[in-house]
Amino acid sequence: MSNHDLSDAERADFQRDGYVLRRTVFSPAELAALNRIVNDDPVIQKATYGRKDAGGALTELALWRDLGDDMFSDVSRSRRMAGPVADLLGGEIAFFHAKLTLKRPKVGGAWDWHQDYGYWYRNGFLFPHMASVFVALDPSTRENGCLQVLRGSHHLGRIEHGVTVEQVGADMTRVEQAMKVCPLVHVEMNAGDTLIFHGNLLHASGQNTSDATRNVLLCCYNRADNAPVLGHATATHTTFAMLPDDLLMRHADAPISREKAFSDGVPAA
Numbered sequence: 001m002s003n004h005d006l007s008d009a010e011r012a013d014f015q016r017d018g019y020v021l022r023r024t025v026f027s028p029a030e031l032a033a034l035n036r037i038v039n040d041d042p043v044i045q046k047a048t049y050g051r052k053d054a055g056g057a058l059t060e061l062a063l064w065r066d067l068g069d070d071m072f073s074d075v076s077r078s079r080r081m082a083g084p085v086a087d088l089l090g091g092e093i094a095f096f097h098a099k100l101t102l103k104r105p106k107v108g109g110a111w112d113w114h115q116d117y118g119y120w121y122r123n124g125f126l127f128p129h130m131a132s133v134f135v136a137l138d139p140s141t142r143e144n145g146c147l148q149v150l151r152g153s154h155h156l157g158r159i160e161h162g163v164t165v166e167q168v169g170a171d172m173t174r175v176e177q178a179m180k181v182c183p184l185v186h187v188e189m190n191a192g193d194t195l196i197f198h199g200n201l202l203h204a205s206g207q208n209t210s211d212a213t214r215n216v217l218l219c220c221y222n223r224a225d226n227a228p229v230l231g232h233a234t235a236t237h238t239t240f241a242m243l244p245d246d247l248l249m250r251h252a253d254a255p256i257s258r259e260k261a262f263s264d265g266v267p268a269a
Helices: 008-017 028-040 042-047 071-077 079-089 116-123 172-179
Strands: 019-022 049-052 058-064 093-103 111-114 130-136 147-150 161-164 167-170 184-187 194-198 203-205 214-223
Touching: 008 019, 008 079, 019 079, 028 042, 028 071, 028 214, 042 058, 071 079, 071 093, 071 214, 079 093, 079 130, 079 194, 079 214, 111 116, 116 130, 116 167, 147 172, 167 172
Parallel strands: 111 167
Antiparallel strands: 019 194, 049 058, 058 093, 093 214, 111 203, 130 194, 130 214, 147 184, 147 203, 161 167
């Protein structure tokens, strides 16, 4: 049994609440390597773009849909990330995409309430057998715009979504009703913690009003038997072999030397 395997209590948390918080999944050395890539790699810098919230504040993103020979890809396929997701989704999983969301000090924008599957449904995935893993590369606090979730809201099913300014958000009439029955939780995290959450969980995040960055890596997965059916170019579905955790640092000092399949238009947090 791996140190990163789920407990029965964690499985129950996910089924009841729509998410499970896992502490100290990544070491300080691994976080330092990941943040070095975020801050210094020219491919990441070139691929980063912005999305404004309703108030005009900007959050920066970089998104990729392929797996390659770099540390970000190794994180996505690592046993500690993919193993618990496969457990919770009930079978073999495929990689959908991954992204960085970067909230700069004092100016980082908010993310409107949304469900990931509220958007991914349009890509042609028939079932919401999908989940994301939020990796805190920095401490994630109320002051710097931590993730907010409506606990248990994944049981509502998919809610209609539309575009607000430059983001895709859920129907706020439904969200406001959900807030009356689903407790709002600010998910504060230490650097190295992860949050696994269901594709139908309503979530949002606030602006970064602090003096620190709020950098996050999000890895998004789909159950392997839920391949997209509409043929959208953005609906990638890549099965993979899980990487042993002791190989995670093998590309720690290597740049992202290839142009990844960067894209935009996907909700973040």
